[in-house]
Amino acid sequence: MYIKLKSQCKVTALNLKKNFGSWEKLNGFCTDEAIAIKQSRRGSAKAFEPIVRKYMKQAYFIALGLVGNHEDALDLSQEAFFRAYSKINQLNPKRNFFPWFYQILKNLCFSHLRKTSRHHQQNLEEVDEAQVANSTPSRFDPYAIAERNEVEERVWTAIGQLNEKHREMIVLRHFQNLSYEEIAQILLCTRGTVMSRLYNARKKLKELLDK
C-alpha cells in the first residue's frame, strides 16, 4: 500500500523542514501565512488550504510517531486541522500557526491514545497483568511506521512503551529533527526544560532498548 522510501528518517525530516520552513523563523511571521489566517478568520475555508498543504506532512508524521499507525495518524492530523480552522479566532495574530496547531494535534493524539489504551486494557482484563503492563498501546504498529527491520521494530516498540512526555520528546527531536529552540516554542517551555526532558526520555528509551 505504501511506497517505502529508502531515505533515512532524518533526511526526510530535514527535507520537510526545508519545504515548510516558515515557522522555524522564530521571530518572523510569514506574510503569506498571516494573510491566509486573516482570511480564514473571516470564514474562508479555501484560504485555509495553503496552511494545510504546508503543514500536512509534518502533522501526519508527528501524529504517526505519537499514535503509531497510519490510519489513526491520518485521521487525527486531519481532525486537528479541522479543529484549528474552527478555533482560528483563538489564535493570537502575533503568534505563529504551527506551535498553536501542535497543541491541538498533541491533545487529540494523547486523548486518542488514552481512549484506545483503556479499551485495550478492558479487552485484556483476563490476560496476565504483567503482560498488559509491558504491552505497547493498542494499534501501535511498528511495521506500519518503519520499514521491516529488526532494529527498527525494537526502537518503535520501545517508543510505544514510553509515556506521553517522553514519546513526544523523542519524536520531535529524533524524528522531526527540530532544534531545542523550536521544541521549546511548540511545547511552551524553556530550553532548559527541553534539555532535561530529553535526557529523561533518552534514558528511558535506552533502558527499554537494553531490556
Place this chain on the structure above:
Amino acid sequence: MTCPDYVDLMMAYLDDELDCEQKKVFEEHLASCPVCRGELEEFKRLNRITDEVKFVEPEERIWNLYWSGVYNRIERGVGWILFSISAILLLIYGGFKAIEELIKDPTVDIILKAALLALIAGLAILLVSVLREKLYFWKKDRYKDVRR
C-alpha cells in the same frame, strides 16, 4: 558543579546545540569524568540506532486527497451546525403549537393540561438554572481570556 549539573549540557553537546564556551566547559568536565564519558557514549549509541529508523512514506495519492479530507470535515461541521439550529427551532415551534392545541382543546382533561404546564414550567426552571450556573462559572473563570 557535580555530574547531574552537566546532564543538560550533555544533551546539548550530543545534539550540537552548545556555543563554543559551553562546549569547552563540558569537554573539560568530560576529560576528568569517566562516568559522563561512558554515559555520553551510550547516548551516542542510542542516536546511531534511532538514525537507522526509516519512515514508511504514504503514497502521493494520500497527500493529494489530504486537503479534501479536511475540507469535507469543515463543510460537514457547518452542515451540522445549521441542521442542529433548525432542528431545535422546529422542535420548539412544533412543541409550542402542539401544546397550544392541547390547552385550547376543551375535550382534553384538565389534569392532563395541568400536568403538561407543570412539566413545561419544570423544564424552564431547569434550563434557567443550568444557564445561570454556566454563566456564573464563566464569569469566575480566570483563564477564559488566556490565548495561546
